Amino acid sequence: MMLADGRTLTRTLKLPGNRADIRERSTTVALHLLRRILADAT
Numbered sequence: 384m385m386l387a388d389g390r391t392l393t394r395t396l397k398l399p400g401n402r403a404d405i406r407e408r409s410t411t412v413a414l415h416l417l418r419r420i421l422a423d424a425t
Contacts (some may be wrong), residue, residue, distance in 0.1 A: 384416060384417065384420060386420065392416065392420065394412070394416060396409075396412060398412075
């Protein structure tokens with residue numbers, strides 16, 4: 384993710400499962416990352 388100040392935040396994960404499982408988990412991971420970024424901004 385690119386933050387407002389231009390910094391980027393990247394996480395690398397190895398998600399097990401089939402395509403549907405990975406899509407669901409990656410969405411969850413992205414939302415948790417966004418939540419952490421927004422919590423740190425306040």
